[in-house]
Amino acid sequence: MSTVAEPLAEYLAESSKSGDEISVTGKWTPTKSRMFGKSTESKQTVTELENILTNAKSEPGVLAMELDPTVGGDSFLVHQVFKDPESLVAYFSSTASHSVSTLLKVARPDLQLVRGADLPTTVVDAIKDKGIPAVFGKHIFGFVKNNYVAPDPKTAIDVTAKWTCKPGETSQLENLKYWWQRVGTDAFSMEEGLLRFEVFEAIGEDALIIHETFEDTAVLKFHLMKGTAKIYKSDIDKVAEAERYVFRGPVSWLIRTYSKVLRLPATYSNRGDRHSLSGGNMSDGTTE
Numbered sequence: 361m362s363t364v365a366e367p368l369a370e371y372l373a374e375s376s377k378s379g380d381e382i383s384v385t386g387k388w389t390p391t392k393s394r395m396f397g398k399s400t401e402s403k404q405t406v407t408e409l410e411n412i413l414t415n416a417k418s419e420p421g422v423l424a425m426e427l428d429p430t431v432g433g434d435s436f437l438v439h440q441v442f443k444d445p446e447s448l449v450a451y452f453s454s455t456a457s458h459s460v461s462t463l464l465k466v467a468r469p470d471l472q473l474v475r476g477a478d479l480p481t482t483v484v485d486a487i488k489d490k491g492i493p494a495v496f497g498k499h500i501f502g503f504v505k506n507n508y509v510a511p512d513p514k515t516a517i518d519v520t521a522k523w524t525c526k527p528g529e530t531s532q533l534e535n536l537k538y539w540w541q542r543v544g545t546d547a548f549s550m551e552e553g554l555l556r557f558e559v560f561e562a563i564g565e566d567a568l569i570i571h572e573t574f575e576d577t578a579v580l581k582f583h584l585m586k587g588t589a590k591i592y593k594s595d596i597d598k599v600a601e602a603e604r605y606v607f608r609g610p611v612s613w614l615i616r617t618y619s620k621v622l623r624l625p626a627t628y629s630n631r632g633d634r635h636s637l638s639g640g641n642m643s644d645g646t647t648e
Contacts, residue, residue: 366538366541368501368541369544369545369548371503371548372501372502372503372541372544372545372548373501374503375477376476376477376499376502376558377504377508377642378475378476378477378499378641378642378643379477379642380443380444380445380476380477380478381423381441381442381443381444381476381477381641381642381643382441382442382444382445382448382474382475382476382479382483383439383440383441383442383474383475383476383571383643383644384438384439384440384441384442384448384472384473384474384475384487384494385437385438385439385440385472385473385475385520385606385608386437386438386469386470386471386472386473386492386494386606387430387435387436387437387438387469387470387606387627388405388409388435388436388438388463388467388468388469388470389405389433389434389435389467389468389470390402390404390405390434390435390466390467391466391467391468393433393434398434400466401466401467402434404466404467405434405436405463405466405467406436408459408462408463408466408467409427409436409438409463410427410633411459412425412459412460412463413425413427413633413635415459416440416635417635419447419451420443420447420637421442421443421444421446421447421448421450421451422440422441422442422443422447422451422635422637423441423442423443423636423637423640423641423643424439424440424441424634424635424636424637424640424641424643424644425438425439425440425441425634425635425636426438426439426440426608426631426632426633426634426635427632427633427634428608428629428630428631428632429629429630429632430627430628430629431611431616431628431629431630432628435627436629436632437606437608437627437629439518439608441641441643441644443641445476445478445479445480445482445483448483448486448487449482449483449486452486452487452489452490453486457490460490460492461490464490464491469492469493470493470604470627471493471494471495471522471603471604472487472492472493472494472495473494473495473497473520473521473522473569473604473606474487474494474495474496474497475497475499475520475558475560475569475571475643476497476498476499476560477498477499478498479496479497479498479563483496484496484563495522495562495563495565495567495569496562496563497560497561497562497563497568497569498560498561498563499558499559499560500537500559500560500561501541501544501558501559502544502556502557502558502559502571503544503548503556503557503558504555504556504558504645505554505555505556506555506645508642508645508646509645509646509647510640510644510645510646510647511555511573511575511645513609513631513634514610514631515575515576515577515609515610516555516573516574516575516576516609517573517574517576517577517580517607517608517609517610517611517615518571518572518573518574518606518607518608518609519570519571519572519573519574519580519605519606519607519608520569520570520571520572520604520605520606520608521569521570521571521602521603521604521605521606521624522562522567522568522569522570522602522603522604523536523540523567523568523570523596523600523601523602523603524565524566524567524600524601524603525566525567525599525600526599526600526601531566532566532599532600533561533566533567533568535599536566536568536596536599536600537559537561537568539592539595539596539599540559540568540570540596541559542588542592542595543557543588543589543592544557544559546588546591547583547587547588550587550588551579551582551583551587551588552579553574553575553576553578553579554572554573554574554575554579554583555573555574555575555645556571556572556573556645557571557572558570558571558572567600567603568600573645577610577611577612577614577615580615581614581615581618584615584618584619584622585618589622590622593622602623602624602625603625604625604627605619605624605625605626605627606626606627606629607619607626607627607628607629608629608631609629609630609631610630610631611628611629611630616628
């Protein structure tokens with residue numbers, strides 16, 4: 361069943377607030393782990409990630425980087441924000457070349473979710489040439505509240521997801537866009553604490569990347585139990601499948617339970633070590 365596209369609400373039709381910035385979010389898992397104690401690969405993974413974080417502090421093109429330990433495992437969610445495509449390409453082709461190569465010897469990357477207003481082929485090639493699986497999404501609509509000021513990292517929760525259309529004789533992509541447009545339209549007023557809602561169309565795939573920032577646990581709880589996730593999940597399920605869900609922040613056991621009830625294939629983490637240049641950035645919110 362096809363859905364009829366509706367005009368975008370004014371607050372959804374605005375240009376991306378991130379400008380030329382590109383965000384990369386994904387999980388890294390040691391190739392070997394132990395039930396008790398840390399494996400050699402686990403220790404080396406931590407060391408290499410910490411080295412990457414340290415090196416990022418001297419790179420003007422790396423606006424932010426975050427290492428978040430996952431819940432229930434020894435993996436890490438790694439979140440990076442680059443100033444522009446040129447900065448990302450330079451980072452992966454030179455600065456990070458040795459570090460990433462060493463990291464790949466002890467850890468395996470899960471699908472990296474790459475987001476930006478514009479993603480030239482140089483960005484796609486720079487990441488794929490390192491043997492890192494990734495999906496690349498270009499911004500198509502969304503909103504950012506509160507004048508782009510970054511929320512409190514002690515309470516805010518970021519959710520990044522990939523939804524892939526179910527196979528069929530015709531593409532379901534326009535239907536998937538329609539339902540996520542409905543989510544954003546209603547959530548803008550229904551969920552005041554949903555500070556950021558952005559939809560990105562995957563390059564070369566019938567898929568979307570969704571990024572949301574919730575002010576705190578209470579807002580996310582409402583979203584999952586009574587808000588737009590609850591209202592539209594069954595409609596979205598008819599045309600697509602949730603392939604990845606990444607929760608970054610103080611995700612309580614209650615939130616983890618609700619997300620499992622909605623059958624979201626999620627990875628959860630706590631806030632870890634972070635580097636960000638003074639003033640912040642538009643992708644994560646500027647600092648006051």
